[in-house]
Amino acid sequence: MSARVLVAMSGGVDSSVAAAILCERGYDVVGVAMRLAPEDPTPAIARRRGTCCSHEDFEDARRVAEVMDFPFYVVDLRAEFGARVIDNFVSEYLGGRTPNPCVMCNREIKFDRLRERARALGADYVATGHYARIERDAGGRFHLLRAADAAKDQSYFLFTLGQPELARTLFPLGAMTKAEVRARARELGLANADKAESQEICFVPDGDYARFVERAAAPQRLRPGSIVDLKGRPLAAHAGVHRFTVGQRRGLGLSASAPLYVREIRAESGEVVVGPREDLVAAGLLARDVTFVDPESVGADAIAVETRIRYRHPALPATLAVEPDGRARVTFANSGGPAVTPGQACVFYRGDEVVGGGFIERAL
Amino acid sequence: MRIYLDHNAGAPLRPEVRTAIARFSAADEAANPAAVHRGGQHARRALEQARAQVARLIGAAAREVVFTSGGTESNNFAIRGVAGAHPIRRKVVSSVIEHSSILAPLDYLAGEGFEVIRLAPDSDGRIAPAAVAAAVDTDTALVTVGLANAEVGTIQSVAEMAQPIGRAGAIFHVDAAQAAGRVPLRVDDLRCDLLTISGHKLGAPAGIGALYVRAGVALAPIMLGGPQEAAMRAGTPNLLGAAAFGVAAEAASAHLDEESARIAALAEQLLTLLVAAIPALRRNGSAVHKIANTLNLTFPGVLGESMLIALDLEGVEVSMGSACAAGAVEPSHVLLAMGLSRDEARSSLRLSLGWSSTAEEVERAAEIIARVWRRVRAAEPLTAAVSAGTAASTEATR
Numbered sequence: 001m002s003a004r005v006l007v008a009m010s011g012g013v014d015s016s017v018a019a020a021i022l023c024e025r026g027y028d029v030v031g032v033a034m035r036l037a038p039e040d041p042t043p044a045i046a047r048r049r050g051t052c053c054s055h056e057d058f059e060d061a062r063r064v065a066e067v068m069d070f071p072f073y074v075v076d077l078r079a080e081f082g083a084r085v086i087d088n089f090v091s092e093y094l095g096g097r098t099p100n101p102c103v104m105c106n107r108e109i110k111f112d113r114l115r116e117r118a119r120a121l122g123a124d125y126v127a128t129g130h131y132a133r134i135e136r137d138a139g140g141r142f143h144l145l146r147a148a149d150a151a152k153d154q155s156y157f158l159f160t161l162g163q164p165e166l167a168r169t170l171f172p173l174g175a176m177t178k179a180e181v182r183a184r185a186r187e188l189g190l191a192n193a194d195k196a197e198s199q200e201i202c203f204v205p206d207g208d209y210a211r212f213v214e215r216a217a218a219p220q221r222l223r224p225g226s227i228v229d230l231k232g233r234p235l236a237a238h239a240g241v242h243r244f245t246v247g248q249r250r251g252l253g254l255s256a257s258a259p260l261y262v263r264e265i266r267a268e269s270g271e272v273v274v275g276p277r278e279d280l281v282a283a284g285l286l287a288r289d290v291t292f293v294d295p296e297s298v299g300a301d302a303i304a305v306e307t308r309i310r311y312r313h314p315a316l317p318a319t320l321a322v323e324p325d326g327r328a329r330v331t332f333a334n335s336g337g338p339a340v341t342p343g344q345a346c347v348f349y350r351g352d353e354v355v356g357g358g359f360i361e362r363a364l
Numbered sequence: 365m366r367i368y369l370d371h372n373a374g375a376p377l378r379p380e381v382r383t384a385i386a387r388f389s390a391a392d393e394a395a396n397p398a399a400v401h402r403g404g405q406h407a408r409r410a411l412e413q414a415r416a417q418v419a420r421l422i423g424a425a426a427r428e429v430v431f432t433s434g435g436t437e438s439n440n441f442a443i444r445g446v447a448g449a450h451p452i453r454r455k456v457v458s459s460v461i462e463h464s465s466i467l468a469p470l471d472y473l474a475g476e477g478f479e480v481i482r483l484a485p486d487s488d489g490r491i492a493p494a495a496v497a498a499a500v501d502t503d504t505a506l507v508t509v510g511l512a513n514a515e516v517g518t519i520q521s522v523a524e525m526a527q528p529i530g531r532a533g534a535i536f537h538v539d540a541a542q543a544a545g546r547v548p549l550r551v552d553d554l555r556c557d558l559l560t561i562s563g564h565k566l567g568a569p570a571g572i573g574a575l576y577v578r579a580g581v582a583l584a585p586i587m588l589g590g591p592q593e594a595a596m597r598a599g600t601p602n603l604l605g606a607a608a609f610g611v612a613a614e615a616a617s618a619h620l621d622e623e624s625a626r627i628a629a630l631a632e633q634l635l636t637l638l639v640a641a642i643p644a645l646r647r648n649g650s651a652v653h654k655i656a657n658t659l660n661l662t663f664p665g666v667l668g669e670s671m672l673i674a675l676d677l678e679g680v681e682v683s684m685g686s687a688c689a690a691g692a693v694e695p696s697h698v699l700l701a702m703g704l705s706r707d708e709a710r711s712s713l714r715l716s717l718g719w720s721s722t723a724e725e726v727e728r729a730a731e732i733i734a735r736v737w738r739r740v741r742a743a744e745p746l747t748a749a750v751s752a753g754t755a756a757s758t759e760a761t762r
Contacts, residue, residue: 004677030677035692073673074692119743120670121677 004028005125005170006118008110009064009072011057013192014129014173016064017181020188021172022127023068030123031065031072033058036081036109037203060192067189077113084108086203086216093213093242094221096265097343100157100311101201107160115168125170130154133174134166142166144293144354149177156311159347159357160291210243217242225270227252230263235274241267247339261339282340284331285309287358290322298322298355305330305348305355313338315349328358366679367725367732371565371718372514372542372658373683377608378567378719384611385569388604395603398592411603414610421613422540422559423550424576430596431606434573435541435562436465439508441575441586441597442537442558443469446506447478448584453505453534455479459491461698462510466539470508479503487703488650489518497528504534511554512543515685515698515714516649517658519543526555535581541565541573545616546624546655557581563605567719568612572605616719627717628656630726634715635659637730642737648699648712659715660696662704666740668713669693674736680729683714711746 005027007019023029058074065072085104092099110128118126131147132155142163147153161169173181185193204212214222223241226234235254238244244252248262252274264273292298300322306315307330317333330346340363347357368376377385388410395407412426419426432438443456443466458470460482474480481499483491491509500507507529512519522538529536537558540549544561551559558581563572577583577596589598616623638661639645648660663671668684672693675682685696695709704712717726 030673071677073676075669075673076692076694116744117670120666120740121674122739 002026002028003125004030004121004123005127006114006121006123007031007127008114008129009033009061010129010198011060011192012129012198013185013190013195014131014181016061016129016190016192017184017188018127018129018172019064019070020068020184020190022170023070025172027125029068029070030121031061031070032114032117033061033072033074034081034109034114035074035076035078036085036105038078038082038086060195064190064192075117077109080113081105081109081203084113089201090213090216092343093209094217094223094240094267095343096223096241096244096267098245098341099343100345101203102157103160103345106157111158111161111165111169115165118168125168127170127172129173130158130171131173131176131178132158132171134169134171141294141296145174146349146352146354147173148175152178155349155354156308156345156347159293159345159354161293162291163294166293210240213242214240223267223270225272227254227272227274230273230275232271232273238270238272241265241270241272244272246341265342281335282332282363283335284318284329284364285340285346286361286364287328287330287346288326288361290326290328290356290358292356293354303355305350307332307346307348309338309340309346309360310344318348320348320355327361329364331364366681367729368720369680369682369715369717369729371721372517372714372716374564374570375567375718376720377569378612378615380615381568381608381612385604385608388607396600397603398590398600407603410607411601414606417610417614418561418574418606419576421544421549421617422561422576423552424559425579427594428551428576428579430575430577430593431601431609432573432575432597433571433602434564435463435539435560436573437587438541438560438562438573438575439463439465439537439539440469441583442560443473443506443508444586445583446535446537446558447473447476448586449582450505450535453503455481455501455504457481457483457496457499457504457507457534459483459485459509460701461485461489461491461513461515462508463514463539463541466508466510478505485518485698485701488653489513489516489648489698489702490650490653491520491525493521493524496525500529500532500534502532504529504532506535506537508537508539510539510542511549512540512546512655512658513649513698514542515658515696516660516702517542517655517716518650519547519653519655521653523553523555530555542658543655545613545620546627546657548620551576551578558583563609563612566609566612566616568608569605572602572609574609623719624656627719627721630721630723631656631659631717633723634717634726634730635661637727638733641730641734648702648704657717657721659717660699660712661715662708662712663737664711664741665746666711666737667744667746668711670740670744671713671733671736674740675733678732678736680732680736683716684712685709685714707746 009015009031085101089099089101115126131152133145135143146155200207224239227236228234244262246262258276260274263275302319302321305320307318308315319331321329342360344360346360348355393403397408397411415429416426419429470480483495485491536556538556539560541562545566557578559576561574564570587598644664646662672684684693699709
């Protein structure tokens with residue numbers, strides 16, 4: 001009997017090709033499309049392309065399963081997604097932080113909840129169309145590596161995976177470029193070969209996060225207040241701290257001689273502190289909920305890493321020291337980095353390898 | 365070999381039906397029963413023979429049987445046809461546990477200004493005849509009730525509902541799509557005016573059904589065009605489907621008593637084996653008033669969705685509630701109406717047997733179901749986290 005693998009399929013070209021490749025390699029492929037986002041009450045928005053769970057996308061995934069002749073199911077994980085991803089997204093914004101729901105979805109849904117489901121279905125592996133690589137060394141330890149296609153690399157979103165997860169996960173696209181994936185899709189006759197990439201967060205298809213938070217949260221949870229300058233002088237009123245992101249410049253509604261950036265968000269008092277660009281530069285950061293891909297490979301001493309503090313940012317050389325409380329202190333080697341945004345994931349690399357990561361608590 | 369336990373969704377073609385379809389396909393006459401020429405006359409003879417066969421299944425006269433495209437069209441025709449023919453009466457009485465092809469036309473009528481009463485069942489899925497009697501009045505155009513429920517198999521005492529309906533001058537429609545061929549049916553015993561039956565539940569192909577229309581009952585056609593089917597339903601009849609339906613109806617009624625006893629014994633055996641293997645397994649629906657082929661079961665501690673998929677991967681085909689447009693399964697509205705919690709409904713599966721079921725299949729299915737249940741429960745326990753999330757995501761839906 002060949003190994004059974006549960007492939008998470010969005011209907012997009014990546015997960016479709018991933019499933020097809022696993023079929024060709026002789027795996028017993030079972031495709032699943034996940035219902036994650038609650039149904040959008042506005043039909044005009046529900047019809048929009050670019051969301052990951054519209055009916056149309058499920059149909060694309062189903063067609064791939066028909067072409068490759070493997071079983072395919074739609075599974076309803078809306079309750080878990082709501083409790084573990086959307087609620088976290090809303091609370092983070094209300095707390096003045098800028099969450100990364102894709103990291104949470106990977107940690108809580110694809111590589112936790114879906115792994116449970118895989119075991120229930122007798123599957124040995126979970127596979128996705130992520131661009132990242134998994135390697136097993138001679139000692140039996142698993143390593144998480146950047147994708148061969150640097151422009152598509154998604155290892156940043158996967159830092160929460162540990163040894164148990166990596167041992168049971170397959171990323172068939174890790175060694176391929178996006179162009180190769182599209183070419184394979186055309187060879188296979190997959191209808192979605194040239195489908196547009198999804199860019200927005202799947203449950204906020206219109207990209208209006210502030211409005212989403214306002215609709216999801218009870219009004220008393222919102223934190224309106226003042227935009228203040230570095231000396232604490234109020235410049236304007238605002239409708240809630242969830243409307244701001246540290247490092248943001250546009251949409252502040254302020255007129256000043258030099259451009260002003262959000263420097264700090266104080267959710268308790270409702271204060272949004274703004275200042276000029278240079279004030280964003282931080283010497284380092286404090287991260288919480290830090291995990292390592294292979295905890296045995298990390299000692300008690302501080303280690304040199306490169307750290308990415310946003311998905312599209314280059315990795316910055318830094319020193320990483322783990323505190324006794326599970327936080328990590330990251331000190332940048334060079335000054336002049338980008339804005340440190342609380343709530344975002346910071347991921348530690350050594351070369352191509354993901355060492356681990358955590359969530360930014362504050363700049364240092 | 366796959367084991368098919370989803371007869372309520374549609375039965376495999378009966379051998380007699382396969383033979384009839386093959387014979388029919390081999391004939392060299394084009395066939396429009398309305399055509400004047402000899403070919404048309406032969407087609408008409410075949411259509412009327414099928415009509416007589418279907419009529420015998422339900423104890424009706426052949427001229428009272430109108431062929432349709434299936435149970436859904438028959439139900440739509442009954443509801444919209446009565447509403448259109450009796451524009452003065454503005455009330456319709458039904459229940460909350462009906463099939464979507466009843467519920468959706470009722471919603472349509474409600475949108476048109478009709479008063480729609482949807483009665484709730486008891487915990488067995490039974491509608492009280494007294495509740496029907498209390499709801500019906502001289503403003504009531506139609507009462508529509510499903511004879512056997514598709515999801516739990518509970519049978520309604522429709523004959524006991526008939527008298528007050530008739531006294532009020534309302535039309536009584538019974539959806540017998542799930543009952544036909546499983547229990548003896550005589551429209552005079554049921555005392556109904558309209559009766560829905562469906563071909564593919566009997567082992568004919570999908571795409572053919574019928575509505576029994578008691579002589580003298582007026583219906584406004586919903587399909588307009590030519591004068592086919594005694595001007596009740598326009599469109600060239602589906603002759604191949606009707607012929608197959610006729611053969612299936614005849615096969616189903618030929619040995620109805622022995623066959624329904626055989627299937628009842630198989631279902632009992634399956635239930636006994638499962639109860640022995642799965643502690644706290646619960647059967648939903650009436651233990652007395654039921655079609656014996658249907659087992660609706662709540663599996664403790666697991667998601668029905670996972671069980672359904674895991675069973676399919678092991679070759680056992682069952683179902684759960686109804687599928688949404690995206691193909692995901694939703695908790696059964698029938699189970700919710702019977703008082704099950706959402707979690708209980710989400711842990712429930714429907715196993716439905718039929719003409720193709722065998723004792724060997726039942727034994728194998730019981731072994732596989734018990735094994736899969738143990739695996740799913742161990743791998744993916746139905747924890748508080750799984751179910752408690754619902755409230756949180758609804759908050760965001762608003």
